Amino acid sequence: KNQVEQSPQSLIILEGKNCTLQCNYTVSPFSNLRWYKQDTGRGPVSLTIMTFSENTKSNGRYTATLDADTKQSSLHITASQLSDSASYICVVSWRTSGTYKYIFGTGTRLKVLA
């Protein structure tokens, strides 16, 4: 069964600190993995997208890693800011019957405190 699990479920950190969010998946055959940031009451915004051959991808203070062998991805946030407070959602895509499908993880709710 295709599944995407994220951890931790929620996280509180102080402004300026770093943090790492985890995404584990059982999707097969894997196509790509993307991380979204969703502010409360808003639509998700794409941060990064990675394919099988990509190990690391950065977008400003956000760095995503992918280990396709262990089926794990992480999102590292450097020097956190108050505006980083949001939900971070991992979405994994796979190919089936000639088309591509995707599944959303349950998300990690991050709160950055001053």
Place this chain on the structure above:
Amino acid sequence: DTEVTQTPKHLVMGMTNKKSLKCEQHMGHRAMYWYKQKAKKPPELMFVYSYEKLSINESVPSRFSPECPNSSLLNLHLHALQPEDSALYLCASSQDSGTSGYFEQFFGPGTRLTVL
């Protein structure tokens, strides 16, 4: 223009009302999506339109009726909803619906729906 717009931002309706949610994009995308998102949960896919044709209906109750009048517009018609249908309804668009395998979905800000 890399924006997906949704109207209204908020909607309160009774169980006997008929209302519609609207979504618009001008990025030339040929796939458009409706999602439902409950609090503290990830978005749940409801419908996918590809080239103005309904390609995926994730067993959504008939009280939700999607419509794609043209490639830039997507509507969701609501009728006889239940209080448990209260949620954030998100619209998204992408270049295609997955035939390339590497597509980015752009989400709108959502419509916060409350059913009384």
